[in-house]
Amino acid sequence: MLLGALLDLGAELEVVQGCVDAVIPDTVRISVSETTRAGLRAAKAHVELVASDQHHRSWAEIRDRIGGAELPERTRRRALAAFEALARVEGAAHRVEVDDVEFHEVGSWDSIADVVGVCAGLEDLGVDEVVVSPIAVGSGWVHGSHGRLPVPVPAVVGLAQGWQVEAGGEGELATPTGVSLVTTLASEQGPLPGMHLLAAGVGAGTREVEGQANVVRVALGVRTVTDEAAGSPVATGAVGLMERPMTLLEANIDDLDPRVWPTVIQALLDAGAADAWLVPILMKRGRPAHVLSVLARHDELAALRDLVLSLTSTIGLRESEVRRSELPRGWATVEVEGREIGVKIAYRDGRIVQATPEFRDVVAAAGALGRPVRDVLDTARAAAVAAGLVGGAEVRHDLKR
Numbered sequence: 001m002l003l004g005a006l007l008d009l010g011a012e013l014e015v016v017q018g019c020v021d022a023v024i025p026d027t028v029r030i031s032v033s034e035t036t037r038a039g040l041r042a043a044k045a046h047v048e049l050v051a052s053d054q055h056h057r058s059w060a061e062i063r064d065r066i067g068g069a070e071l072p073e074r075t076r077r078r079a080l081a082a083f084e085a086l087a088r089v090e091g092a093a094h095r096v097e098v099d100d101v102e103f104h105e106v107g108s109w110d111s112i113a114d115v116v117g118v119c120a121g122l123e124d125l126g127v128d129e130v131v132v133s134p135i136a137v138g139s140g141w142v143h144g145s146h147g148r149l150p151v152p153v154p155a156v157v158g159l160a161q162g163w164q165v166e167a168g169g170e171g172e173l174a175t176p177t178g179v180s181l182v183t184t185l186a187s188e189q190g191p192l193p194g195m196h197l198l199a200a201g202v203g204a205g206t207r208e209v210e211g212q213a214n215v216v217r218v219a220l221g222v223r224t225v226t227d228e229a230a231g232s233p234v235a236t237g238a239v240g241l242m243e244r245p246m247t248l249l250e251a252n253i254d255d256l257d258p259r260v261w262p263t264v265i266q267a268l269l270d271a272g273a274a275d276a277w278l279v280p281i282l283m284k285r286g287r288p289a290h291v292l293s294v295l296a297r298h299d300e301l302a303a304l305r306d307l308v309l310s311l312t313s314t315i316g317l318r319e320s321e322v323r324r325s326e327l328p329r330g331w332a333t334v335e336v337e338g339r340e341i342g343v344k345i346a347y348r349d350g351r352i353v354q355a356t357p358e359f360r361d362v363v364a365a366a367g368a369l370g371r372p373v374r375d376v377l378d379t380a381r382a383a384a385v386a387a388g389l390v391g392g393a394e395v396r397h398d399l400k401r
Contacts, residue, residue: 037215245321
C-alpha cells in the first residue's frame with residue numbers, strides 16, 4: 001500500500017524496479033494499476049514473482065544483499081534500518097541473537113521488494129522528512145507461520161512501542177513490514193504538518209473492507225516556517241521555505257594533525273551530513289584548536305556521531321537541537337562538449353531563485369576536456385541560461401526534487 005501510494009504520487013516505476021533489481025535481481029516484476037476502494041480511486045502496486053521463492057530468509061542474508069547492492073546511499077540506509085528493526089523485535093520475541101534471526105513472511109522476495117521499493121520511491125521523490133499519523137493496527141485474529149495470532153501481532157506491538165496506535169477497524173490493518181517502514185522512516189508523529197501541498201498519492205490494499213476505504217494516503221509538500229507561539233507563518237516572505245529539525249554536533253579538538261581535516265569533512269558529508277565545517281579557536285593555555293561542527297538530520301544522527309568519534313581524536317561531543325530554514329531545491333543537467341554537468345536549482349513560490357552549476361562536475365569535465373576550470377564554469381553557466389535556468393523563471397515540476 002505504501003509502495004502504491006508513492007508510485008501514485010509520482011515516484012518513477014523504472015527507478016523503483018532498478019533499486020529492487022540491484023538487491024534481488026531477476027526475482028520480481030513491479031507494476032501499478034488504477035483501482036477503487038469503497039468507491040475511491042487508488043493505485044494498486046503489484047509485486048509479481050518471476051523466480052521461485054522460499055519464505056525463510058535470514059537477516060544476515062538480507063543485510064548483505066542490501067549492503068552490497070548499488071543503491072543511493074540514503075535508500076540503502078533506510079532499507080537496512082527497516083529490516084534491522086524487524087530483526088530486533090523478532091529476536092526479542094523468539095529469544096535469539098539478532099544476527100541469527102530467520103524471517104518468515106517478511107523474508108520473501110515480495111516483502112524485500114516492498115521495503116526496498118518504498119525507500120527507493122522516497123529517494124526518487126526527494127523526500128527528506130517523514131511525518132506519520134497515528135497507526136491503525138486493526139483487531140481480531142490472523143493466521144501466520146506461527147499459527148493463530150491476535151491482532152496486532154507481536155512484531156507490530158514491538159515495532160510500535162513509543163508510537164501512537166489505534167485499532168482503526170477489524171482485521172490486520174498494519175503488517176510488521178509496514179510498521180517497520182513508517183517507524184524507522186518517520187522523524188515525528190502527529191497531524192499533517194503545515195506545508196505547501198504539492199501532490200498526494202493513494203495506495204490500495206488487496207482487500208475490500210466494509211464501511212471504509214482500505215487505502216494509505218501520502219501527501220508531499222514543502223514545510224513552511226511557523227511562529228511557534230502563534231502557529232502562523234512568521235512573515236509573508238517565509239512562505240515557500242522548507243523548515244526541518246536538525247541536530248548540531250560539535251567538538252573542540254586541539255590534537256589532530258591538521259592535514260587530516262579535509263578527509264574528515266569529506267567523510268562526514270559523504271555519510272549524509274547536511275553540512276560540516278571547522279572554526280579555528282584558542283583553547284586553554286593558549287593552544288590553537290578547531291571547533292568541528294556537523295549538521296545532522298535526525299535519521300542520520302547516530303551514524304554521524306559514531307563517525308566523528310572514530311575519525312577524530314575527540315572523546316566527547318556536544319549536541320543541540322536546531323531548526324534549519326532553506327529554499328526548496330532541485331536539479332537539472334546541461335552539456336558542455338558532451339559532458340553532463342548538474343545544475344542545482346533553488347526556487348521559491350514557483351520561481352527559480354538561483355541556478356548554480358555543480359562545481360565537482362565542472363572540475364571533472366575540465367579535466368576530461370583539458371580545459372581550464374573557469375572556462376568550463378563560464379560555459380556551463382551560459383548553457384544554464386540558454387536552457388531557461390535563470391532567476392525569476394518558472395520552475396518546472398520535474399525540477400522540484
